[in-house]
Amino acid sequence: MEIVVPDEYKFLYVQTDERPVVKVPAQILRQKAQAVEKLGAKHQKLIDEMIRVMRQANGIGLAAPQVGAGLRVIVIAPDEKPIPLVNPTVVEVSEEEVPGEEGCLSIPGLYGDVMRPLDVVVEGQDRRGKRVVYEMNGLAARVVLHEIDHLDGVLFTDKVDPATLHWMDPEKNRDRAE
Secondary structure, three states: OOOOOOHHHHHHHOOOOOOOOOOOOOHHHHOOOEOOOOOOHHHHHHHHHHHHHHHHOOOOEEEHHHHOOOEOEEEEOOOOOOEEEEEEEEEEEOOOEEEEEEOOOOOOOEEEEEEEEOEEEEEEEOOOOOEEEEEEEOHHHHHHHHHHHHHOOOOHHHOEOHHHOEEOOHHHOHHHOO
8 A cells, every 4th residue: 555645744754863763665664574593782772772762752662674674673562661572473363353543653644443363472582582472462462463564564554444544643642653
């Protein structure tokens, strides 16, 4: 789906120090991210930078491609405490899917309903390389699935119900920016 940004939202798509998130149509957002083979200092810096950028953008999730790094790293913060996940994989999802409005820091101002499983089990590594498994539901499940999609070059607009797409000032919609 081609995204045509209305004139009044185009300023949100200019990448600056204040708005460092990579925006569509950047190619990295459509590429499959590479697995992290061995965690090192550069990955720790990447995770710290992702948390900083996510907070600065008032987001609740961010994937490495959104900061220009083609690596399988995400951070999510459906609550206050950010959770970094390296090489995350979905182990299990519930059959029940529910619609929920999503937005994306890489597509600021555009929102729409996406069907996602209510519950998910995700495994990966924490920032120290230790294997972790998370059972998530509700908003946390939605956020982690949205960010893992980014690692596979998938945007929420690929899964959205087109009839629900709408533009809204993200400053007025802060709790929906994933």
